[in-house]
Amino acid sequence: MKNTLNRTQINDVIFNGFNGIFMLLLIVVMLYPFLNTVAISFNDGLDSVKGGIYLWPRIFSLQSYKAVFFGGAVYHAFFISVARTVIATVLNIFITTMLSYALSRREYILRKFITVIVVLTMYFNAGLIPYYLLYKSLGLRNSFLVYIIPTMISAFNMVVIRTYIRTLPESMVESARIDGAGEFRIFLRIIFPLCKPILATVALFVAVWQWNQWFDTFIYNSGVQNLSTMQYELMKLLTSTTSANSNPSLVGGVGATGATNLVTPISIRSAITVVAAVPMIIVYPFLQNYFVVGLAVGSIKE
Amino acid sequence: MTMDAIDLERYRTTVLSRKKSFWTTLLKQKQLVFMSVPVLLYIILFFYVPTLGWVMAFQNFQPAKGFLHSAWVGLSNFRVLFADADFYRDFRNSICMSSLNLVFSFSTSIVLALLLNEIKNRFFKRAVQTISYLPHFLSWVIVCSLVVSTLSLDGAVNQLLLGLGIIQKPVVWLGQGNYFWGILTSANVWKEVGWNTIIYLAAIAAIDPALYEAAVMDGASRFQKMRYITLPGIKTTFVILLIMSIGWIMQAGFEPQYLLRNGMNIDFAETLDLYIIKYGFQMSNFSLATAAGILMSTINIAMLLTANYIAKKVGEERLI
Numbered sequence: 148m149k150n151t152l153n154r155t156q157i158n159d160v161i162f163n164g165f166n167g168i169f170m171l172l173l174i175v176v177m178l179y180p181f182l183n184t185v186a187i188s189f190n191d192g193l194d195s196v197k198g199g200i201y202l203w204p205r206i207f208s209l210q211s212y213k214a215v216f217f218g219g220a221v222y223h224a225f226f227i228s229v230a231r232t233v234i235a236t237v238l239n240i241f242i243t244t245m246l247s248y249a250l251s252r253r254e255y256i257l258r259k260f261i262t263v264i265v266v267l268t269m270y271f272n273a274g275l276i277p278y279y280l281l282y283k284s285l286g287l288r289n290s291f292l293v294y295i296i297p298t299m300i301s302a303f304n305m306v307v308i309r310t311y312i313r314t315l316p317e318s319m320v321e322s323a324r325i326d327g328a329g330e331f332r333i334f335l336r337i338i339f340p341l342c343k344p345i346l347a348t349v350a351l352f353v354a355v356w357q358w359n360q361w362f363d364t365f366i367y368n369s370g371v372q373n374l375s376t377m378q379y380e381l382m383k384l385l386t387s388t389t390s391a392n393s394n395p396s397l398v399g400g401v402g403a404t405g406a407t408n409l410v411t412p413i414s415i416r417s418a419i420t421v422v423a424a425v426p427m428i429i430v431y432p433f434l435q436n437y438f439v440v441g442l443a444v445g446s447i448k449e
Numbered sequence: 450m451t452m453d454a455i456d457l458e459r460y461r462t463t464v465l466s467r468k469k470s471f472w473t474t475l476l477k478q479k480q481l482v483f484m485s486v487p488v489l490l491y492i493i494l495f496f497y498v499p500t501l502g503w504v505m506a507f508q509n510f511q512p513a514k515g516f517l518h519s520a521w522v523g524l525s526n527f528r529v530l531f532a533d534a535d536f537y538r539d540f541r542n543s544i545c546m547s548s549l550n551l552v553f554s555f556s557t558s559i560v561l562a563l564l565l566n567e568i569k570n571r572f573f574k575r576a577v578q579t580i581s582y583l584p585h586f587l588s589w590v591i592v593c594s595l596v597v598s599t600l601s602l603d604g605a606v607n608q609l610l611l612g613l614g615i616i617q618k619p620v621v622w623l624g625q626g627n628y629f630w631g632i633l634t635s636a637n638v639w640k641e642v643g644w645n646t647i648i649y650l651a652a653i654a655a656i657d658p659a660l661y662e663a664a665v666m667d668g669a670s671r672f673q674k675m676r677y678i679t680l681p682g683i684k685t686t687f688v689i690l691l692i693m694s695i696g697w698i699m700q701a702g703f704e705p706q707y708l709l710r711n712g713m714n715i716d717f718a719e720t721l722d723l724y725i726i727k728y729g730f731q732m733s734n735f736s737l738a739t740a741a742g743i744l745m746s747t748i749n750i751a752m753l754l755t756a757n758y759i760a761k762k763v764g765e766e767r768l769i
Contacts, residue, residue: 177580257481264497265492330480359588
């Protein structure tokens with residue numbers, strides 16, 4: 148008896164040890180590529196081409212960041228990215244929550260009809276070309292509005308928020324109604340503030356999606372430099388280096404000899420990567436509790 | 450006769466009053482109507498109206514002529530599609546990359562969830578989780594930028610393999626087609642594995658602790674508890690997620706493939722999404738691109754329904 152107990156204890160220690168080591172390796176694999184890019188972005192451009200930079204810059208330089216923020220195009224793109232993310236997220240959250248509230252009212256006579264129409268959109272997709280033709284005919288091409296208008300509502304988020312609203316006590320809505328409050332007032336003053344936890348999750352999803360988009364810029368706005376976004380600028384740099392040669396760092400070296408400043412494609416790409424990633428990296432750990440709960444609500448089968 | 454007349458009269462009054470009551474209710478609920486009907490119209494315009502564009506697949510669509518005046522060509526676009534060698538190549542690439550992704554992202558995220566569940570130190574567990582979510586929040590552009598640096602001649606992968614003596618000189622990973630599927634699957638797993646564990650950890654947390662206590666009393670080992678309690682406990686979640694993923698089997702994605710492809714790996718990198726972009730936007734053949742899109746959607750729906758049917762047959766939880 149004593150022997151077997153010892154053996155399971157030893158097994159536990161071995162298992163926990165290996166598990167811990169595995170987790171540490173996982174942390175390294177998850178973080179290293181990013182930390183390496185941060186190091187390269189702070190390193191002198193020409194020196195980076197030689198390679199051999201791991202976690203710390205060899206010759207410290209802010210040249211790449213200067214090029215990003217004083218270079219004009221990327222600086223402007225940063226603000227377009229911020230603008231589209233903020234405006235689209237606010238609008239999307241407000242409209243989706245308003246619809247969720249209306250569809251959470253059991254007495255609403257159009258509730259079933261509208262719910263079916265909305266939920267069905269999750270299961271089919273008209274395809275790229277039909278969307279393109281529609282947006283073009285609505286005048287959304289070469290326009291900032293293409294970032295905002297097509298993404299004003301999401302059926303999945305509607306289901307998540309509606310599920311959450313249904314868990315709120317109905318008596319609050321009823322007492323407000325007895326006090327003479329209309330539906331708008333109930334929605335704005337009571338339901339919207341109470342939905343904060345789930346809205347934090349949904350807003351994070353929407354904002355991440357918006358911030359990370361480059362494809363809509365590529366398809367609809369690639370002709371207008373003023374409407375370019377951060378991710379699209381990075382995408383242009385990335386495809387120009389990968390398709391020109393399979394070894395981007397060498398291309399960087401060739402490009403740099405002709406350049407007037409000490410910025411090479413590899414260093415500027417690293418700097419843009421960091422700038423594009425940092426807003427998300429700062430935001431998500433604070434919302435971690437929310438999105439873990441939010442995903443659990445979202446997975447409830449309707 | 451009289452009975453019929455009475456029935457007719459009763460019918461009229463009930464239908465009319467029901468009609469009337471529908472409109473009076475609607476009028477009473479006008480605030481809810483204002484909150485939802487404009488959104489409904491928006492959804493119809495932006496999600497339902499574009500499906501009318503599917504008629505392009507059966508036309509020789511020319512933007513200048515529009516839907517009404519373009520010539521109808523029956524199924525000839527589909528015939529062109531099936532005669533195109535690139536279509537088969539891209540079809541194969543889509544199926545293979547999304548199957549690889551399905552197998553590896555499911556297996557790795559379940560294993561990671563099981564291992565995370567065994568960590569007793571809450572702070573360490575939380576730190577690992579937070580770090581493992583990180584890549585999910587980065588765009589494909591950023592991830593591909595990291596992939597390109599990691600796989601470059603002096604990147605981490607070549608350095609590591611050289612250091613271990615596995616290779617003698619640096620490998621140009623993105624310059625050879627046969628590495629592409631592996632690179633893409635690894636990038637996918639790296640990006641999403643942490644995120645995918647959230648839902649499994651939630652399912653594990655919902656398992657009744659009494660089951661584990663009873664198992665300990667019976668002398669079950671750690672692996673027996675995993676095998677007989679934890680895995681059956683997350684089976685429902687697994688099956689639902691699997692059916693949903695199978696419904697997206699043709700969507701192998703296009704962002705990483707678009708960003709990482711080059712002249713040397715294109716035979717393995719181009720998916721059907723890229724095929725549609727190529728024909729639709731670079732060659733302005735909207736009809737052929739739409740036909741390919743319809744084919745993809747049809748296969749997706751067929752796969753979804755088949756998976757759902759099989760799950761039902763074998764007595765598993767199902768989506769629909």
